[in-house]
Amino acid sequence: MAYMVKRNFLLHLWAIFGILMIMWLTISVEALPIPFPPKPKKVKCNLIQYIGCYLVWQFCPVQCPSACLMDCATCKPVCSCNYPGAVCQDPRFVGGDGITFYFHGKKNQDFCLVSDGNLHINGHFIGKRNPKMKRDFTWVQSIGILFKNHQFLVGAKRTSKWEENVDHLELSFDGKSIFLPHNGGAKWQSTKGQNVMVTRTSNTNGVTIEVAGNFKVTAVVVPISAEESRIHGYDITDEDCFAHLELSFKFYRLTDKVDGVLGQTYRSNYVSKVKMGVTMPVMGGHHKYVCSHLFASDCAVSQFHGHRMMLGIGSNDSAAEYPVLKCSSGIHGNGVVCKK
Structure with a gap:
């Protein structure tokens, strides 16, 4: 009889311990920060001729959260990469x-x-x-x-x-x-x-x-x-x-x-x-x-021939007037200005 009482006591103790563990884990998970996706970029219409949409801001669509344009005619943002x-x-x-x-x-x-x-x-x-x-x-x-x-x-x-x-x-x-x-x-x-x-x-x-x-x-x-x-x-x-x-x-x-x-x-x-x-x-x-x-x-x-206007001659060297520079930003070539 004493054995049965002891056994039931231990089972109840383990059950209580299990419930407490579940409650602790639930509270811990709820306390963790939820990783929200980055907020979409906002764009606006800068064309004053579209009076109803001029300077109106809109969020980019979820399909292109960082690269969209405002279509002033419809006053809706559109994915610029499509x-x-x-x-x-x-x-x-x-x-x-x-x-x-x-x-x-x-x-x-x-x-x-x-x-x-x-x-x-x-x-x-x-x-x-x-x-x-x-x-x-x-x-x-x-x-x-x-x-x-x-x-x-x-x-x-x-x-x-x-x-x-x-x-x-x-x-x-x-x-x-x-x-x-x-x-x-x-x-x-x-x-x-x-x-x-x-x-x-x-x-x-x-x-x-x-x-x-x-x-x-x-x-x-x-x-x-x-x-x-x-x-x-x-x-x-x-x-x-x-x-x-x-x-x-x-x-x-x-x-x-x-x-x-x-x-x-x-x-x-x-x-x-x-x-x-x-x-x-x-x-x-x-x-x-x-x-x-x-x-x-x-x-x-x-097909470009604008460089002839630049140089005043028929040379193919379209940037002969400009020195070649290489910038720390990673941009380089003729006519580039580097900042210290």
Whole structure:
């Protein structure tokens, strides 16, 4: 009898202990901080002609929390990487024909994205080599834009730790740095006759550059997040978050001779060369698009002749007036201004 009483007592004791343990674990789990996803970026309409939407702020859609544009006509934010003229991610292009393709290029090289008579755009690729693959993981760190006798630089500064409220943009026009106040809607305009307008799309890391009657580009600096690195196997470390540009181009007067990785897709007779129906349609032939530096127009498919106006001669050296510099930010080439 005594044995049964002792046994029942121990069973009840273990039951009480088990209930207390469950309660303690429940309280401990509830006390842990919940990892919320980063807050989506906000964008607004800066076009005063859209009275009902002018200066209205909206959050980016969940599909593109860090890269969207405000469509002032509908007053809704749209994912900028899904429209023709987009260059995003590991470079993923949306051509003028609406077809999506990838162009990987090679890290630490410059490639011609668009080349026409009076417009030439190069991209500087950064990246990492994956030992399990035969190619580099690459991203567009900066672009060099040539038009008439001018040069415009848009770049992402190299950074180890990403901070959203710190501006990682590098901007210069004809070799001179551009300063913009850190508030959305802030503007910079070139001197009369050059028709260059730069507008911040957010307090930091987002701008549009427009040359009246020629082109408009929206650029956003973004990092490679830990989640992206894990999913795609980028193996990004704390030494470099590989800040890069996500771009959206709009062209106003390209000719049917336009070429370049993206430019050729705007020709009326262009037929896509990428293999359709696959997960990642890739455009090859990078040797045709490689150029010697960010402001060079010497790629094999170059159509640009604006440099003749710049130099006053028929030379192909589009940047002979500008010394070659290499900046600690990782941006380098002719006509680049470095800061101490």
